[in-house]
Amino acid sequence: MANAIHERVDTGKDSPKENKPENHTRSLSSPPSPQTTCTQQGMDGIKVYMQERELWDKFHELGTEMIITKAGRRMFPCYKVKVTGLNPKSKYILLMDVVPADDHRYKFADNKWSVSGKAEPAMPGRLYVHPDSPATGSHWTRQLVSFQKLKLTNNHLDPFGHIILNSMHKYQPRLHIVKADEHNGFGSKNTAFCTHMFSETSFIAVTSYQNHKITQLKIENNPFAKGFRGSDDMELHRMAKIQSKEYPVVPRSSVRQRVCPSVSPFGGEARGLGSHPYSCENGVSSTTQDLLTPPPAPYTLPQPDSNKHMQVYHCNKRKDDTCPTTEHHHYNKSYINSSPSDAASYYHPSAYPPPPLPPAVHPPGLSDSLHRSEAGQRQACMFAGSEPRLDDPSCTSWSYSCPLTPAMTPMTPTDPYMTFPHQPYSSSPRGSQLSSVAHQGSPPLEDSLSQCPYQTQNSRPPQTPQHTSSPLREYHCYPTSLSPTQYHTLHTQIRGGVPDRREINS
DNA sequence: TCTGCCACCTT
């Protein structure tokens, strides 16, 4: 909340030029994602600057690790960006997802990370929709956009809408910006969106830190870990206290951490992602369906059965009222009234495979209902998608439900996959093209970057090396034709309003 | 490896 603002209201340089990294904010911002080629909707002029890039770089050099817990753990550094190039009056939904960076499983031994096998099946992909969504371009560009409330979990059955990851696997966070104007809503044609990835934000999910250097970096920079900082004196004192013995005093870090000398985990390779330049993908789908439709699967990750079902979680507070009858216009208004800060976090299912843009698209109803919900509460509205494997024709739909979007749902509710209001997400029988976003979802980034997976079957535009020099390189994935898709079974669940444990108290 | 609990902090 306030944080985003505090960090850098950087309004000063509102519109950095392409390729031109901001100097004065260099430490805080990375070069903007390269621009986009979006052909329509004006998405091409959107630029995204990663904040606190220096910090991200420090972690990245060592091999960033993010703790994942059953209850959900925030990311640190926090994913914060500055966005420019949005139409001040248009509405956009900003969301994030975290996709596999490759299909390997890693191990940390000899003080470094190395591949230890094949990745486990991808977890249900989920989307984290920024609480302020949908909001006008003016809103998003006015201040930094922080995803600090996003949480990562290793609980495959997580009921809170947190992003589910596998420990010891490498991931790449992605930011999606979806235009959500009434004239460009999900249910309509021309849904435009763009995807931005910053390679320095890739990380390996762990249940406990492997590299003590990462631990120290976290302690030094995360305010919540301040309790672990301290002078040697404090250390000693504490140590003595903890171990009532007279053990030789050893630096806390040494004591606490496993032995890990210094070697950068990501070992020179920054592994696929690491070394990849940032990429930015934008796309416009001609139709909503296109967006939703999964791309051909260039690469497939096995999906657990559970994944095959689309799970929808409704906001507890969902107002049925709000959703159902909502019309497109509704959301406009609601948004205005709602205060972003109050908004709760929303989670949507993302299909890894297909990245779930779609859900986002829904903004209309969504925001309405969600935003109005009590502030601060994380009522997650999440949708878990089964992740369709890209190659699996059956997976395609991304509908998300949330009662939110009646308006957007042009489809018949009776269809299984139509369960969601959002039909568009649902698979479109016809191969449609998926916008990059959708595609990207799940395939390991490595593939995507190296070759747009989605395109696999298509010709992929050569990476447009537009800003090669800049970290962000943009790759456009053009829609590929998709095979007919079938829908996932949708499994809906309504949260009973059971908040996170922590929230119970509140 | 993973989990639960704890002290210590921030918000």
Place this chain on the structure above:
DNA sequence: AAAGGTGGCAG
């Protein structure tokens, strides 16, 4: 003042 975010650690 309460809620909730951290890493350490034992099991």
